[in-house]
Amino acid sequence: MINPLKKSNLLKKSVDYRRVNRRIKAVIFDLWETLVEDKANGELERDTLRADFIIQTLNLPLPFKPKILEFFTVLSDAFRNPSPHNEWSLVPEAQIDYLIRNLDLTVSKEEFDKIYTFYTESLLDNPPTFTEECVLTVLASLKNKYKLAMISNTGRSPGKTLLKMLEEKQIRKYFEVFSFSDELLLRKPDSRIFEITVSKLHVQPNETVHVGDSYKMDFLGAQSAGVNPILYAKGVESPKANPFIRSHLEIEQIIRDNYDKN
Numbered sequence: 001m002i003n004p005l006k007k008s009n010l011l012k013k014s015v016d017y018r019r020v021n022r023r024i025k026a027v028i029f030d031l032w033e034t035l036v037e038d039k040a041n042g043e044l045e046r047d048t049l050r051a052d053f054i055i056q057t058l059n060l061p062l063p064f065k066p067k068i069l070e071f072f073t074v075l076s077d078a079f080r081n082p083s084p085h086n087e088w089s090l091v092p093e094a095q096i097d098y099l100i101r102n103l104d105l106t107v108s109k110e111e112f113d114k115i116y117t118f119y120t121e122s123l124l125d126n127p128p129t130f131t132e133e134c135v136l137t138v139l140a141s142l143k144n145k146y147k148l149a150m151i152s153n154t155g156r157s158p159g160k161t162l163l164k165m166l167e168e169k170q171i172r173k174y175f176e177v178f179s180f181s182d183e184l185l186l187r188k189p190d191s192r193i194f195e196i197t198v199s200k201l202h203v204q205p206n207e208t209v210h211v212g213d214s215y216k217m218d219f220l221g222a223q224s225a226g227v228n229p230i231l232y233a234k235g236v237e238s239p240k241a242n243p244f245i246r247s248h249l250e251i252e253q254i255i256r257d258n259y260d261k262n
């Protein structure tokens, strides 16, 4: 015979279990302007060095320099507004190829490879800094509770270079999945880049949060894949969306208040 008291204890136990059971199992981070940021004019300085290197390698006259710098402006615009029309900007090989075609140049394989190496690895000579001093300790602490992943729309520096940079900054070890747009040939806000990341983490979208600084790419992108968004709004007076954080130190609290509720 079932003891009704025992039964109610069992039920109570199961309710308690659900209460302590954390709903969120994984945290995905954006990279640029969320975990790391360039010094003022960092990319402009690198682009100038890239332009000089291309001119030197191909032995071009100096009037080519403003044309190459103009290409970098077009490129940055393509990164800000990804669309099927600017898919040439997805991978560095195609970016360099686009530049060469537009300048109407003939380039040997050896010259192309030389330019590619300089172009894609300039970042390592002049790396970005953490957005906050606490980045390392926050990641170490989150790693004890959640699976961590990174989704990054890459630009001139491909995933391969970014991994080296993350290794040098000693944070690569905290992430078990990396989704770089130049490798997946998909970029935020495309929901598929979030779906692939979540499936590699072996969790459900609603068991995941995505932390990123861009309302369009990160917040809306994550939402479109059913992933819980958190807007990173360091130094922003009126953030565009809720929930938001102004420091990574707030992540765990925001997860508890917004997404771990039963």
Ligand SMILES: [Mg+2]
Pocket: 030, 031, 032, 033, 034, 212, 213, 214
């Ligand atoms: Mg970003």
